[in-house]
Amino acid sequence: MNPHHLYLASFSQDILFLSGGPVYIGTILSLFGLSALLFSIIERIKNNRMLQQEKQFLSDVFAKIIHEFRASLTVILGLSKQLREQKNLSEGNLATYLNAIERQGSNLTKLVNQLLDIASLQTSDKVVEWKTGNIVAFVEMMSETFRIYARQKGVELYFFSDDTEVEIDFVPDYLNKILYNLLSNAVKYSDEGSRINLIMERDQKERQKMTIKVMDQGRGISEEALPHIFDLFYKDPHNDAEAYTGNGIGLAIVKQVTEGLGGTIRVESEVGKGTVFTVELPFRRNEKQLYPRWIPEKSVPHPVPRAPLLPKANEVAPPGSGGNDPRITILLVEDNKDIFLYIRSIFHEEQYNILYAPNGEKAWDMVNKQLPDIVITDVIMPKKSGLELCREMKASPLLNHIPIVIVSAKNEEADLIEGLRSGADCYIRKPFYPEELQIRVENLLGIRLLLKEKYGRTVLKEEKENLDDNMNTDFLRRVTDIIYREMKNPDFTAGKLAAELAISVSQLNKRLNTITGYPSSTYILQVKLRHAKKIFTSQNKTIGEVSTECGIYDVNYFSRIFKKHTGVTPTQFKRLPQI
Structure with missing residues (x-):
């Protein structure tokens, strides 16, 4: 027999008698097939999950972009319409509206430019313009430009570097974007009288690294936000809207640009004390390939953001x-x-x-x-x-x-x-x-006015209307029940009623006025007079007795207010025919 055939026979026999017992080849092949199928299904599920996550991410990003555009368009279109239609607009309002339109136009321009930057950084065939030059001079030039912007807010910006000249290969456009976003954020979140330090140094241990630090004494970043601060369109939920004017793109650009240069970025922050952004870039100097030289005089720095023309407090x-x-x-x-x-x-x-x-x-x-x-x-x-x-x-x-x-x-x-x-x-x-x-x-206010009239008629004028069961009715019933419970108490006041409801007198007045049209003291009096009229029509009691039943011990005062609110004296009311 051919030796090859002998080997196959031996191999077949081994398969047939694994572990001392017969095993069917068909079963083994089926198990292999099921395993391969299961593996294929798991991989497909993973791929589908990744596709769904990517789709959700793109959907979220698109929704956030649309939100930013709609917010600005709302102001621009709305105020433009107001300017066209309001004929007697004052000079002050005219300037306010025009400033708002200009601000939102600038926001749209900035947003478009940042989105173009993001798209450009994602493009694999983008030509990166490397230059060779003094990187210290470049960073110092940026600090000088931003110093003007910082002083508009009463903030001092200082630049520190151990070296005055470091010849290196770098990408001016990328470094511009890094410094622009970090410095503009530092200024934006710094309070008047504080300082910002821009520090540049060469790593003492690894001489092949350049470190740039932007340190501020501003509001700081919450611990919850730190892990997400470089995410596209992320905004710190704890940030004060009055100070926050960004759109969550700048730091995402900084991270992408830094990593595109082969570097890293990290952030340390403490709320109320300030933030430190640290950018580490590799020290590049390609002796084999000569890049064009970076010359400060011919370089145009990234435009510095003006101090925003925010609306005045008034x-x-x-x-x-x-x-x-x-x-x-x-x-x-x-x-x-x-x-x-x-x-x-x-x-x-x-x-x-x-x-x-x-x-x-x-x-x-x-x-x-x-x-x-x-x-x-x-x-x-x-x-x-x-x-x-x-x-x-x-x-x-x-x-x-x-x-x-x-x-x-x-x-x-x-x-x-x-x-x-x-x-x-x-x-x-x-x-x-x-x-x-x-x-x-x-329309909503009109509906509330109708309800107010309905509550007033039903509760105080005893019309036989059925009130819908809602929260206003429940509140009014609770108030009225407390007044009836304290009906004979001459010391019962709006203050005590408010205390029982666990709200302030002003809140009680506002709520009752919204529902009935009466402040609390007037409503208490109306309920007392309603009770008095019921006694007069159903019981044979004197005016003094009815007055006491209502918690009013001065009969003359009771008679005066009864006539003021009903149009007749208590005596005349008792003589009226009861229907």
């Missing part, structure tokens, strides 16, 4: 006229001050008192203290979102009667449903027509 939140303001009070919650200016321009100052909150957390504090007639809120805001604000307001017995309008750049149907489910009375998408917002607000 432009954003003009002083109100106090708690007795007869105008309708609107609380506008919006982290973009230019959108606030635009929405404020829609509502006439003679009719509306506009309050401003830059985020949901501040709005929650204000809405509890001020009890506005209506709230207009954005969705995406730092510290507390508009949806969280809606849910908390609707869960509060004190605030659940206040109508809420959401105005947001989140335009999907799912966003609208989520907004309405959170408790909003209506959801308006940006950009929007000013007439739409105005009509929505007027």
Whole structure:
């Protein structure tokens, strides 16, 4: 027999008698086949999962880009319309509107440029323009340029370097982007009177590394945000919207550019103390390939950002006229001050008192203290979102009667449903027509006015109307029950009623006025007089006895207020025919 055949026979026999027992070849092949199939399925699941994650990432990025564009377009289109239609616009308002349009136009330009940078960095065939020159001079030139910008904010910028000249190969455009974004952020988040240090040094242990540090004494970055600070479109949720004007692209560009140069970047920060960004770049000097020389005089630095023309305090939140303001009070919650200016321009100052909150957390504090007639809120805001604000307001017995309008750049149907489910009375998408917002607000306030009249007629004038079971009815019943319980107590006041409800007198007044049209003291008196009329019609008691039953021991005072509110004296009321 052929030796090869003998080997095959031996091999077949080994397979047939593994572990001392017969094993069928078909079973083994089936197991191999199932294993291969299972492996294929697992790989396909992994690939599908990766594709879904990539698709979700791209979808999120696209949604954030659209949000940024819609926010700016809302201001530009809206204020342009106001400028065209408002004939008697003051010089001050004209300048305010034009400044807002210019700011948002600049924001769009910056956003487009940054997106082009991101796209350019992703392109594999991009030509990188290397230069050879003194990198210390380049960095110092950037610091000199930014020093002007920093001083506009009252911040001092200092540059330190152990060496005055270091000849190296570098990419001026990339280094520009790194320094521009890090220094502009440092200035943006630094308070007046603080300092920024730009430090450049060569690694003492590894002479083949260059280190650039940007150290500020600003607000700092929260521990929660640090792992995500270089993610595209990430914004620290704990940042104050009044100071934050970025879009979450700059640091993503810095990371990509740094890594494109073969370097690394890291960040250390402590809230309230400041932040340190450390960029480490390899020391490159290619002796075999000569690059064009970088010459400072012929190089144009990256344009320095001007100190932003933010609205003045009186432009954003003009002083109100106090708690007795007869105008309708609107609380506008919006982290973009230019959108606030635009929405404020829609509502006439003679009719509306506009309050401003830059985020949901501040709005929650204000809405509890001020009890506005209506709230207009954005969705995406730092510290507390508009949806969280809606849910908390609707869960509060004190605030659940206040109508809420959401105005947001989140335009999907799912966003609208989520907004309405959170408790909003209506959801308006940006950009929007000013007439739409105005009509929505007027309609919601009109409905509240009708309800107020209905509550007043039903509770105080004893009309046989059935009130719907809702939170306003529950609150009113609770208040009325407490008043009836304390009916004979002459010392019962609005203060004691508020204390029993665990709210302040001003909050009680505002809530009762919203529901019935009466402040608390007047409502207490109305309930007492209603009780007096019931006694007069159902029992044969003297005026003094009825007065005592109502907790009023001065009969003359009781007679005066009874006539003032009913039009007749107690004696005349008793003589009226009862129907």
